[in-house]
Amino acid sequence: MILKRYIPIAIVAIFGSLTLSAWFIDNETIETFANDDATQFFDIIAAFAVFLGALNLLKLQFIKFIKKQKGWQYSAISIISFFFAFTIGFFIRGAYFVEDKVFFTEEAALESLITVDISKGQQEPSYKVQENSFKDISDAKNFAIKQNLITPVDWGAHVQKNGSLFQWMFKYIFSPLSATMFALLAFFVASASFRAFRARNFEASLLLLAGIIIMIGRVPAGGLISSWMVMYLIVLVSGLYIHYLKKKNNVTIIFTLAGFILVTIAGMITGWPLDKPSIFYLPLLQEWIYLVPNAAGSTAILMGIGLGIVVTSLRYIFGLEKSYLGE
Amino acid sequence: MMIRKLENLIIKVGDVDRRVIFVLIGLAVLIPLLTPVSLPIRETPTTVKFYEGIEEIPKGSKVLVSFDYGPSTRPEIHPMNVAVLRHMLRNEHKVYISCLWPDGIYMALDALEDISDEFSLKEYEDYVLLGYRPGAEAVIKGLASDLRKVYTVDANGKFIDDIEMMDNVKNLNDFAYIYSGSAGYPGTFEWVKYGGDPTGVRMSSGTTSVQVNEVIPYVRSGQLIGLLAGMPGAAEYEKLVESPGIAIKGMAAQSFAHIVIVVFIIFGNIAFFLKQKKERKYSK
Amino acid sequence: MTLSTMIGAWIAVFLTLSIFSYLYKDNPFYKIAEHVFVGVSAAYVAAISFWTQIYPNLLGRLFPKDGPLSFTGLEFDFNHSFNILYIFPLLLGLMMILSVFQKFNWMARWGIAYTVAIAAGLKAFGYLNSNVLNQVSASVVSLFGENLPFFNISGDSVFNNIVLLLGTISSLMYFYFSKEQRGNFGKLTRVGIYFLMISFGASFGFAVMGRISLLVGRFRELIAYSEPSYNYSTIWLLFLIIAFLFYHSIREKESNT
Numbered sequence: 001m002i003l004k005r006y007i008p009i010a011i012v013a014i015f016g017s018l019t020l021s022a023w024f025i026d027n028e029t030i031e032t033f034a035n036d037d038a039t040q041f042f043d044i045i046a047a048f049a050v051f052l053g054a055l056n057l058l059k060l061q062f063i064k065f066i067k068k069q070k071g072w073q074y075s076a077i078s079i080i081s082f083f084f085a086f087t088i089g090f091f092i093r094g095a096y097f098v099e100d101k102v103f104f105t106e107e108a109a110l111e112s113l114i115t116v117d118i119s120k121g122q123q124e125p126s127y128k129v130q131e132n133s134f135k136d137i138s139d140a141k142n143f144a145i146k147q148n149l150i151t152p153v154d155w156g157a158h159v160q161k162n163g164s165l166f167q168w169m170f171k172y173i174f175s176p177l178s179a180t181m182f183a184l185l186a187f188f189v190a191s192a193s194f195r196a197f198r199a200r201n202f203e204a205s206l207l208l209l210a211g212i213i214i215m216i217g218r219v220p221a222g223g224l225i226s227s228w229m230v231m232y233l234i235v236l237v238s239g240l241y242i243h244y245l246k247k248k249n250n251v252t253i254i255f256t257l258a259g260f261i262l263v264t265i266a267g268m269i270t271g272w273p274l275d276k277p278s279i280f281y282l283p284l285l286q287e288w289i290y291l292v293p294n295a296a297g298s299t300a301i302l303m304g305i306g307l308g309i310v311v312t313s314l315r316y317i318f319g320l321e322k323s324y325l326g327e
Numbered sequence: 328m329m330i331r332k333l334e335n336l337i338i339k340v341g342d343v344d345r346r347v348i349f350v351l352i353g354l355a356v357l358i359p360l361l362t363p364v365s366l367p368i369r370e371t372p373t374t375v376k377f378y379e380g381i382e383e384i385p386k387g388s389k390v391l392v393s394f395d396y397g398p399s400t401r402p403e404i405h406p407m408n409v410a411v412l413r414h415m416l417r418n419e420h421k422v423y424i425s426c427l428w429p430d431g432i433y434m435a436l437d438a439l440e441d442i443s444d445e446f447s448l449k450e451y452e453d454y455v456l457l458g459y460r461p462g463a464e465a466v467i468k469g470l471a472s473d474l475r476k477v478y479t480v481d482a483n484g485k486f487i488d489d490i491e492m493m494d495n496v497k498n499l500n501d502f503a504y505i506y507s508g509s510a511g512y513p514g515t516f517e518w519v520k521y522g523g524d525p526t527g528v529r530m531s532s533g534t535t536s537v538q539v540n541e542v543i544p545y546v547r548s549g550q551l552i553g554l555l556a557g558m559p560g561a562a563e564y565e566k567l568v569e570s571p572g573i574a575i576k577g578m579a580a581q582s583f584a585h586i587v588i589v590v591f592i593i594f595g596n597i598a599f600f601l602k603q604k605k606e607r608k609y610s611k
Numbered sequence: 612m613t614l615s616t617m618i619g620a621w622i623a624v625f626l627t628l629s630i631f632s633y634l635y636k637d638n639p640f641y642k643i644a645e646h647v648f649v650g651v652s653a654a655y656v657a658a659i660s661f662w663t664q665i666y667p668n669l670l671g672r673l674f675p676k677d678g679p680l681s682f683t684g685l686e687f688d689f690n691h692s693f694n695i696l697y698i699f700p701l702l703l704g705l706m707m708i709l710s711v712f713q714k715f716n717w718m719a720r721w722g723i724a725y726t727v728a729i730a731a732g733l734k735a736f737g738y739l740n741s742n743v744l745n746q747v748s749a750s751v752v753s754l755f756g757e758n759l760p761f762f763n764i765s766g767d768s769v770f771n772n773i774v775l776l777l778g779t780i781s782s783l784m785y786f787y788f789s790k791e792q793r794g795n796f797g798k799l800t801r802v803g804i805y806f807l808m809i810s811f812g813a814s815f816g817f818a819v820m821g822r823i824s825l826l827v828g829r830f831r832e833l834i835a836y837s838e839p840s841y842n843y844s845t846i847w848l849l850f851l852i853i854a855f856l857f858y859h860s861i862r863e864k865e866s867n868t
Binding site: 032039040042043047050154157159160161162167170175176178179186187189190193194195197198208211212215216218219220221222283287291294295299301302 | 352
Binding site: 003004007008009011012013014015016017018019020022023034037038039040041042043044045046047048049050051052053054055056057058059061071074075077078079080081082083084085086088089090104155156158159160166168169170171172173174175176177178179180181182183184185186187189190193203204206207208209210211212213214215218219278279284285287288289290291292293294295296297298299300301302303304305306307309310312313314316317324325 | 615618619620622623624626627630631633634642643644645646647648649650651652653654655656657658659660661662663664665666667668669694696697699700701703704705707708710711717719720721722723724725726727728729730731732733734735736738739741742743746747750764765771774775776777778779782783785786803804805806807808809810811812813815816817818819820822823825826828829832
């Protein structure tokens, strides 16, 4: 009980209040510990947590594979991929530098250094490394190694450098997979907006309208749509709405015609400027929506979340919230 | 009779298989990419403010650029970060690069490679690549207090103390400006809370479109000086720094796809209302 | 072009198209790509976390050059000096890893508790300062300011200030659940909902924008890989995958009938 419950609660209380107090207290020891070492501890433990995650994943996949559960073949693929990447991460760094050039294997790096010299008159070819000539290729290689002409990348730097095997794996396996997983959502967003976005009531219509104006106004194509076109569209939609309300054909026709004529006269007087009146020009309208009513809503959400997190954090520190114990 | 037929047709099309929609969206993006058209780009005020914010940094300052994204959001953030690096190097700033995302380091390497020839970049003279450290906000908190506790070596494994460019850099306060190209957690929010706000160092950010709305209060309050918003934001900024790149080239596809989706929404709604009308009629 | 680039490009295209094949339906290509992703990313993140944090900042501090533990033969020189305190994260970290065994399940709790503690301590202040206090002080603007126009679509104006104030307060009120939202208070929260709806609508618009940008990026890469220098990899692999899926669906239909 002490180990499983009280110590974790004590850890949260002690280190939580220590970190929190460091924001306010002017004490060098506390500040140095809280700002530097405590955060370093956090970073290190976070790194171990990643290993725990990887181990748990392996455990699950192994169980699935051994018990031959449905789709066990795919679990095998996961396990193989894991060990493939793990080997590249921890055992083969595969970046050998010869000046600016980089090679996966030491052998390839060596070969780039050695030139084969087959001059006329000579029976056997000789091998040249820089200015030195060798009869035997292995001597040439030994020379190149002894002269430190090849510098392998440091352990640790191999995951942060171009040219290593790890970077190759990142570029050609990890990148396309993670990027495509995200890009796939574009299709589902499109189909969802076709099927699910309905102007059922006033709130939903507001949402839809704001979304559409942002979508069109933000991209260059929106800038090509004249404010006059938008006004004609508004007249047309209002006409339809009036028809829906009154259900009288002549009222609808008179209203729509009057609207069209008014807009046309206004346009002719002003000379049809693309972006005037500005509230009907989509790029400006979306800017206004984004920076005014939307920002108001977003600010409220941000403050709401802020207050919520402050309270939750304090509840953790005071030991009132223990969900991290799985309770 | 004609109208009745049309209504029925619309309702029928409204029930189309979603794979048809997938194909249409795919084509809407693909066709403009294969046959490039250039569209006029119009800068939004937040982008202009961002540009001016960088212009205001005194020449030759130390600036921190954080690569807080990975390949999944690369099309949005990468063009911004490349343009930001360009802008900063053009103004002769010394660039220090950190990463809160593990993949950030490769993004940074790619971005540097993109502009390497243009500026004949020299590591340790023009820039230092500090590299990635796990720990999110705790890393920023650490940087705000003592950079050398978080980074004792740079991405190449070289001692920070041996790098001349790192002299006089003790913590975030020694930078004139912080920029984070961010795709989520950790990113903009964490930099504002634990970097910019506590130290008072001026900062801004380029974010994915998804985040744009969440960070706008920070822009309004001045906690962020302007903002680059998604790929369109990157395109606007590319135009401002006068180096058109992949973001501008992608704008035609982006525009076209948006129009197609809006048409979908409108058509879906028309079909929905017609269907409702029909059902009401039959139920009477 | 080197062999490694060519192989890499073909693998990248195969994995990309395999994931896109999910749009047709769930199929073996997608499943393979998905499981490769799971396996590779787990090891990828583990390797990066080890080499960028545990190795320099933990081992570097416990086994520095010429440190007291040098006799073990372990020395990791990262310019750190020896710091005994770092036994603590090492222990918590190892306990965390041991918790993978059912019997030691509880051991992870200590490490988790520590991370929760630091996160709570950091967040309690960070959110209060940046999201609440700074936002409140930024919202305090003079409504009628000096020489502000009544309305300006792109810039400050009296009208915009009023909308911002009304919107922020009414939306905040909507989150206040301790009072029943009826009467005048209900009317105010109703207005708040409208503002929130506009916000959600904008979020939706931006979400669409983001997804499309990512798709643009993927397609651009596929187009690049379909060039002759990559031996038309995209075109060949696309053809192959479609042919396989077509064959597969015919077989399925036959076995159903």
